[in-house]
Amino acid sequence: MVGCLGLLGTAAQANDFPNRPINLYVSAAPGGTTDIAARMIAEPLARALGTSVIVDNRPGGSGGVAAQQVSRAPADGYTLLFQYSGFQVISPLLLKNQNWDPVSSFSPVANVLSAPQLLVVRSTLPYKTLEELVNSDAAKKGELNYASSGVGSLQHVATELFNQMAETQLFHIPYNGTGPALNDLMGGAVDLTMTTPPPLLPHIQNGNLTPLVVTGPKRLDSLPDVPTASEAGYPELEISSWFAMYAPAGTPADVVNKIAAEVEKITQTAEFQEKAQSLGAYPSFQGPAELGEYTKAELSRWGKVIEAAQIEMP
Structure with a gap:
């Protein structure tokens, strides 16, 4: 009976989401591509969800400051990470003793933007x-x-x-x-x-x-x-920097899917596409499952390159 009540509570939470502001932690300082991309999503997402989406820049630690903050947050959808791919799938392969994992610490939400080199x-x-x-x-x-x-x-x-x-x-x-x-x-x-x-x-x-x-x-x-x-x-x-949104691991699927659905709509708008082009980038939406598999594939890809090149942090 207790288990059933727990499931009902989770469902109710998902159906009620959101009922307060969402914090979007950005792994870079204001002004760069990561920050600009996050703000391209935050404002229209706030309108779509009917609540504030507060952009909180937490640069440092090769993305680790923001990632650790989000990985330790309650898994309720009110704390999200906006992450640059280099920090999500390259830095973790090189940095030692970090307190978060690029896969197990997060529930993937959506990839939103890619920029070629x-x-x-x-x-x-x-x-x-x-x-x-x-x-x-x-x-x-x-x-x-x-x-x-x-x-x-x-x-x-x-x-x-x-x-x-x-x-x-x-x-x-x-x-x-x-x-x-x-x-x-x-x-x-x-x-x-x-x-x-x-x-x-x-x-x-x-x-x-x-x-x-x-x-x-x-x-x-x-x-x-x-x-x-x-x-x-x-x-x-074929290589692109990409910019994606993650939630803490264990965030209810209904909540993740609700956010992802709105993000997908945003990336399809002419306004978003025009801004992306001005950055030398393009919309590249991936939903939760696709982003999860892509994150793992990128970790594997760059891990092989790093090993072959014998790259180590100084």
């Missing part, structure tokens, strides 16, 4: 295609180098995947963020980098950087002449 070289180099870069690296035997925003970043791990696929020996130079990496790329201290389009587009447009390939499933509208990785002969280099 662009591989660019400084324009003072002669390369116009990915094939030219690969051939030159083979001839120079590892003299070319690349910048990333830090050890274990998606830029780092993705370029190491390219090294493994193309049998190149591009040498890694880590920086503390994309900004410093771009400064040295523009200054000629490094040869190439791979990151999301927005910070690169102005430098491509003024001729300082040459784009070789985009790692998304289709060409960018802003760079229609730049081939996809698949078109360039590297289909396994």
Whole structure:
């Protein structure tokens, strides 16, 4: 009888949801893509659910500060995590002694946005295609180098995947963020980098950087002449940063599905799609089950790359 009462209580809670504000913890500081994407969802989600969705930025710990906060919260749908993929499926493979697990600590809710990477070289180099870069690296035997925003970043791990696929020996130079990496790329201290389009587009447009390939499933509208990785002969280099929502593990399925259904509607609106395009991104909705499987698949994929490249945090 007690068990039945418990089930009835859970059902009642789900049917009544939401009846108070929802806290959406964001694993990054205000102003970046993760924060912008979270706010693109939060405002229309609040209207749809008829309650406040409060964005609470908790940067730090490679996503761990926000993730730990949400993983320890009551599993009732009123505390959610908005997470960048690099923090969800790469950082946990490299960081030791963290107090949360990317799979067991959460109930997946929805993936909402994806952003491909662009591989660019400084324009003072002669390369116009990915094939030219690969051939030159083979001839120079590892003299070319690349910048990333830090050890274990998606830029780092993705370029190491390219090294493994193309049998190149591009040498890694880590920086503390994309900004410093771009400064040295523009200054000629490094040869190439791979990151999301927005910070690169102005430098491509003024001729300082040459784009070789985009790692998304289709060409960018802003760079229609730049081939996809698949078109360039590297289909396994299809890589995107993605931005997803999670709830604490054990959150009732009815509550998770209710939130996910509204998120899906939001990602289908013209307003959301236009904002996504302005970020060099695209809507990529996945529901709870699909996001759960995708999270596991991404952990497996990047785990193999990290092991093969022998990447360790300093």
